[in-house]
Amino acid sequence: MTLLGYLVVALFLPLFPISMLFNRLYARVGTLRARVFLLLVWPQLGLLVLAELPGQPPTWVVHWAVVTACFYAFRAVALRDLTLWIAYMATSAWSLLWAMALFAPGDMLLVLQALAFSAPFVLLAWLASRIELLFGAAYAGTCGGLGQTAPRLSVLLVFSILAAVGTPLFPGFFALLATTANLLPVLPGAALVMLTAWFLWAWAGAQMTRGLVVGPAADEPKPDLGLAATLPPGVLLAVLAVAGVTSLGYLT
């Protein structure tokens, strides 16, 4: 029964190869609402089931999880489609929740950490839909130069990617920092793999930013976001940063 439970959790806190189901589903779902719903709810379902399971996850699952995170982060480096990139990066991030579950002092913190991981992806999903609307797809390298033509959208995109890849100030950074610090004495191998995944996130983020924001602009000018459309996501990013800084004490 416990094994079945872990299998269910492995679907929502994705472990390879079960993780493919989420990625396939995310790619299939066409609407923004459905994608946002998936990004917010999917890991929470996993945490819900995990909380019902007795004891802590076995260490082999944690190893499996960090390898899954590393694998998806590595794959994300070569991805050019922003929508798929979001799915892969989310898979990579959520799989690390297994490791965090080992040390989280309470379920609520884990829920918040999962939310903190999901929030930047929600923003990115919204931005991807805006870019798809303008270009037909959010595809790095072919619809680049947004920095010149759509500066507001670009600023949001850059900060959302920074939040998604666990850059300082954003909660992902502190969560990963605390987990690494806790994991290192217990499972040093897993901690190193997790750090590798973190490094790969940064690389993947830089690649995506380079492909969308810099470079020559499209021949036809595209409309930028209005101020009203820019403010809410901007505020959300600021809230995330504040949350990251204030949650520092809890995590260390």
Added chain:
Amino acid sequence: MGAKLRVRSMIYVAGEPVPFFWPMRAFIHHNPLHGFEHLPFDQAVEKGTRLFHGRGYLPRVEYQRYLADGQVNRQALESGVRRFVETQPALPFDLTDWLMAELAQHERPVAVELTLAGADEVYAALQGDESPAVTEIATDALAAELRETLLRGRPLYEVADALYGTAIGQELDEQVIRACLDFFDEGQSIWTMPNRERGFFRAWLDVAGKDVRRTLADLMRRAPDGGDDDPESVIALVFAEFGVPEDVWLSYVTQELARLHGWAGFIRWRSNAGHYYWEQRFPGDLVDYVAVRMLLALTLLRRRSNGKLPVTVGALADAIEADPFEFYLRREFYGAGPFLPMAHRLEDTLLRGNRTHIAAVFAEYRAGKRRFEAERQADRLRHFADRSGLGDVLGRLGRDDLSVLLDSLRAFRAHEGMIWLRAMEASAIGGLLQGISLQPPAPRDKRPFAKALFCIDTRSERLRRNLESVGDYETYGIAGFFGVPVSFMELGKGSENHLCPVLLTPKNLVIEMTASGARDEAAFSALGKAMHELKESVLTPFVTVEAIGLLFGFDMVGKTMLPTGYHRWRDRLHEEKPPTHLVIDKLSREQADSIVRAVQRAVIVKAVEQEFNLAPERTTDDIVRELREAALDHQGGAPAFIAAFGLNEARAAAFIARLRDVYRINQAFAQFQLERLGRIGFSLEEQTGFVLQALRSVGLTDGFSRFILLVGHGSSSENNPYESALDCGACGGSHGLVSARVLAQMANKPEVRRRLRAKGIDIPDDAWFVPALHNTTTDEVRLHDLALLPPSHLVYLDRVRNGLAAASRLCAQERLPGLDPQAQGLDPAGAYRSARRNAMDWSQVRPEWGLSRNAYFIIGRRALTRSKTLDGRAFLHSYDYRVDHKRRLLENILTGPLVVGQWINMEHYFSTVDNERFGSGSKVYHNVAGRFGVMSGNLSDLRTGLPAQTVLDGGRPYHQPMRLITVIEAPFDHAVQAVESVAVVKRLVRNGWVRLLIVDPETSMVCLYDGGEWRRRVHAEDHFQELCGL
């Protein structure tokens, strides 16, 4: 030998479309499309922009702004559109209205590029119907189309990049740039490439990686005759390896050269500049360059393909033939840019490589893209029609009419730029004609207080106008080298600098000398070199920063916080350049012999001192004479020398042999020195000829004032690699003071004046030519060689200085608001101070606008435009046809100054319309490369054109890009015959690279050459539209 010559000549021809790039030290304005000037302007733009991947006209939105500002003539625009419509099939409505609405109101063209969709699909999309069924392209036809577009004369690595996304082209460019930086370096690097004297290709090969040498060895091993590693053979071998047919080598190489056209242009210029020191020391030409590129390309292709990709033309053709669907999708994804909604699917499909799947995706992709294009075009049409009130017209269109409309709209896109340009030029022509005066100037009863000859440069116009307004001054325009081509050797410099347009090669050398004692230049230069090495080598910068970094901090604070005061203080630290004389007279044979003898004697004394470690006083004149005679083979031995120093015969003979071989005391070298000395100065006849020509060419043949100022110009700015671009183009990118001094010295010579008198030009004894320098950054005019001024003139000097100072201040007041809007309202003195600060501010990216906004070239008397303010937009060359019966003077003006003016104009034109490709982008990212050019960032093509800060203001054009509007004031036949007799100008006029107007003062007719014919109208303000064919 024949094959090598064929490769060499092929590369010579292939390089012709690539414009020369001169070193930045003497920035030469050039037309980026100079290689296309044999074509009409519109065709040249079309071809040139395709080759260099640039843009030939401004974006529509910029022309619309000019239209709103009244700088585009709406009637001319409409007339151009109507002329285009007349060439198109008829439509049930007036296409002119449609196009005018599009031009005036819409930022983007209505016609989109349709690669798959046709009029039927667009019609269906407009009607909201399903797309009609389309017969898909046959496999054979698809393969043929792919072969033609991919393989015909295109570098093979570009094909690989377009099919496999290998990005070899980028890597190749980077490696070639590194090789060029290493080889062509002119002293910037501390560690230089070894063996550079062996030539570019061989020196590069010595330091190239193992894989490059392995590739070369493999090529030579498989060559039928064992192969040769000279660059020509390597090129032929690589072409054979690629399987490129010989008939496309030319276009292949042209495209190779166009990829880094800055470097290619520099190497092309360098290999043609026989006098260039660095070329003489380290030779390198385009053959070397192409060999480097091709060998590297082959190496990279082999490395990247790893034996798995087809990397020859034949293999690629076979692969395309075998699976055209896959290659079509590859080209779409990696080359052309995919239809985005299917981009990921495409990538996924290509990575999987399943042929059945590829065929299915091929059909789906084309159908999707076709539908997308049709809907996009339909949306654009609907949107345009709704906004322009042409909805009914669109609604009534049948399928066939829509097809005609779409074809016409697409054709219009190719013509639109030219129509805008002509309309803008019509406006500029109209504006000019409305202000000119054909009335001859009123006769004067006394001569003006002073006359001044300025350079034709557009920046002189403001100063001339203001000088004329402050006193009794008469001004003239002449090319800034004052018609005297001079090769100049500056005091303390060992190299010659050509002070004339690059079209000319000066024969005469002028040397600058001083009576003051020699300065300790060596100490300064050694200190400078030591500092440079400390800063640039690998380890020392760390120590340097610790040790003397603070000194630089002091310098930085001074330059930043108090530029004016700090510079004044620093200038005091530097010793002023002593007063100098220019040697402009030819040496007689005796004088030259005497100089050679003196040099030989000095060398012999030094040789004895060095070889025998003896004090110079022990070497008597007799011994020196004897040694000299012996070294020159005038006598058999040197007995006095042997006796004096107690040497044996053999030792003395060996020393005499060393004198011949090492110290070059021999007949051949003496002859060489005599020839060099023979280049110094001008004969009296030459001097008279140059003065006569200069005065006649501007129509100054009588009424000489007490002062005749010869005003050259230059600029001064800090931290500006483009400083020489602001100097005088007619002086080869140097300042014009030396040329002014040379002509003044000639014209003040009594013997020259006596000869001039015999030729009908009587310069009174109280007339004195005074050289001066106009600093175009500060507007200051400084008089020079005042020590030579006759005492009788000293009492008038203050008046001249006051007049010039007043004109300078007024000029600065007029000019400065264009640089800094906050300077609006400054008084003349305040503006003048601000201008001086600009020149000293090292953070100033735009110390002045230079020649930006140039538009006109006016050849005629000052009275023609004296009453018109030309805002520093006109090159003004004085010319009086009444003293030029044989048209020689006019032909000279057309051959030199006009051609240089056209280069300047085209440089500004193309740098404005496409600053990234034809200009040099923002100065902010520039780094000096090799001491001869600039790059953007640390690795890029040499930036050839003008920086954004010179032609753009806030990202928008400051320079108004138009072809040079040239006006000749002369009788019609007189002017036409002169133009027809100068082949290069005839070609420029007929091909529309300059717009030519002739103003005939005798008949009051104005004639415009347009579209292969002359339009003539009587000069009157309301006749301008007829003249422009409106």
